[in-house]
Amino acid sequence: MIVVAGGSGSRMGADLPKQFLPLRGMPLLMHTLANLHAMDGSMRIVLALPNGHIATWARLCADHAFRVPHDVVAGGDTRFRSVQHALNMAQGSHLIGVHDGVRPFVSKDVVERCFRAADEFGAAVPTVPVIESLRKMNGEGSEVVDRNDFRAVQTPQCFRTEILVSAFATATHDRFTDDAAVVEATGRHIALVEGNTQNIKVTTPLDMRLADLLIG
Amino acid sequence: MIVVAGGSGSRMGADLPKQFLPLRGMPLLMHTLANLHAMDGSMRIVLALPNGHIATWARLCADHAFRVPHDVVAGGDTRFRSVQHALNMAQGSHLIGVHDGVRPFVSKDVVERCFRAADEFGAAVPTVPVIESLRKMNGEGSEVVDRNDFRAVQTPQCFRTEILVSAFATATHDRFTDDAAVVEATGRHIALVEGNTQNIKVTTPLDMRLADLLIG
Numbered sequence: 495m496i497v498v499a500g501g502s503g504s505r506m507g508a509d510l511p512k513q514f515l516p517l518r519g520m521p522l523l524m525h526t527l528a529n530l531h532a533m534d535g536s537m538r539i540v541l542a543l544p545n546g547h548i549a550t551w552a553r554l555c556a557d558h559a560f561r562v563p564h565d566v567v568a569g570g571d572t573r574f575r576s577v578q579h580a581l582n583m584a585q586g587s588h589l590i591g592v593h594d595g596v597r598p599f600v601s602k603d604v605v606e607r608c609f610r611a612a613d614e615f616g617a618a619v620p621t622v623p624v625i626e627s628l629r630k631m632n633g634e635g636s637e638v639v640d641r642n643d644f645r646a647v648q649t650p651q652c653f654r655t656e657i658l659v660s661a662f663a664t665a666t667h668d669r670f671t672d673d674a675a676v677v678e679a680t681g682r683h684i685a686l687v688e689g690n691t692q693n694i695k696v697t698t699p700l701d702m703r704l705a706d707l708l709i710g
Numbered sequence: 711m712i713v714v715a716g717g718s719g720s721r722m723g724a725d726l727p728k729q730f731l732p733l734r735g736m737p738l739l740m741h742t743l744a745n746l747h748a749m750d751g752s753m754r755i756v757l758a759l760p761n762g763h764i765a766t767w768a769r770l771c772a773d774h775a776f777r778v779p780h781d782v783v784a785g786g787d788t789r790f791r792s793v794q795h796a797l798n799m800a801q802g803s804h805l806i807g808v809h810d811g812v813r814p815f816v817s818k819d820v821v822e823r824c825f826r827a828a829d830e831f832g833a834a835v836p837t838v839p840v841i842e843s844l845r846k847m848n849g850e851g852s853e854v855v856d857r858n859d860f861r862a863v864q865t866p867q868c869f870r871t872e873i874l875v876s877a878f879a880t881a882t883h884d885r886f887t888d889d890a891a892v893v894e895a896t897g898r899h900i901a902l903v904e905g906n907t908q909n910i911k912v913t914t915p916l917d918m919r920l921a922d923l924l925i926g
Contacts, residue, residue: 629837
């Protein structure tokens with residue numbers, strides 16, 4: 495599993511990048527890695543971190559005596575570049591996933607379901623219903639759209655490795671913010687599997703408080 | 711302000727409709743009404759409740775000695791019908807808003823901003839950015855869309871009263887799930903104003919726990 499932790503934390507209003515903020519005394523990102531490791535102790539974890547955060551992460555791991563095995567690669571300027579760097583290191587298995595570092599609550603069921611669907615269909619992402627009404631912005635204003643026509647996409651986004659590698663190798667730009675979109679741009683269908691609603695992306699101080707609740 | 715409380719609570723996994731579930735000992739819906747009343751003691755509140763819930767609500771108001779002044783109207787089978795019934799009762803002011811009964815945390819700023827924009831432009835809704843990636847479902851599968859092209863819509867949705875009344879009178883169907891969409895169907899532009907992210911729609915047990923946090 496590639497874990498991408500590239501956020502600057504600006505939405506969190508904190509000096510530390512959000513993935514390093516403490517949750518019950520341990521950086522958020524460690525919760526994410528520990529959760530994945532607890533599902534499957536043999537899962538290889540490759541963590542893509544911005545260059546400027548690698549030393550901080552090493553210090554945090556030492557301070558917390560963090561024992562979850564993982565490799566660290568330097569991320570890039572964009573999510574696309576970060577995943578691309580990690581892919582160079584993460585090959586070797588038949589399937590691969592890309593997970594947000596700030597999603598510590600994905601369930602084992604969802605991860606297994608995604609990998610199974612990726613094995614069968616080539617590419618799969620977990621999704622949940624959209625709760626709020628949606629409006630689509632256009633040149634002059636906006637228009638309502640039917641939220642039932644949309645799904646909110648979580649991670650891990652899972653793929654047969656050869657498909658993800660090939661999609662990243664042939665991508666014509668690096669502005670993708672979603673890994674499945676890179677694969678989709680090659681014309682391949684993306685399977686949708688049901689996600690767990692607790693698999694929130696922790697991006698605001700309010701999310702941190704919710705995360706504290708979710709730890710239980 | 712029309713407050714619509716028509717949910718059956720099926721997503722909450724509880725017997726009581728979600729708007730009646732207790733939050734710090736008081737039904738969620740009472741928090742919503744109390745919040746609106748605290749912003750502006752002269753705000754007229756018309757509450758649309760399903761027929762089958764009106765007696766329960768009356769009993770709850772008595773049990774809790776709930777003193778926020780409001781009128782109750784019987785809702786309809788759909789949100790459209792509920793708002794339509796409430797509109798018959800709520801006319802008389804220049805501006806009108808429609809608010810979800812399960813949104814107890816809208817800020818005074820957002821409500822004022824919406825009414826100001828409704829006064830100026832005729833129709834206005836509060837929106838917040840979409841945090842998750844979005845996929846649009848189509849006949850065969852789905853495709854990624856740019857979440858930056860979308861906004862999540864909250865309530866209150868605010869209007870010049872004459873515009874909302876006229877839109878409801880001329881609507882050609884009743885399957886709208888969003889009041890602004892009824893107005894938009896008449897060809898009118900909807901102004902977007904910035905919402906507050908804490909203005910969550912409380913629809914799941916997890917939301918109830920988050921709501922408990924938000925009360926502070």
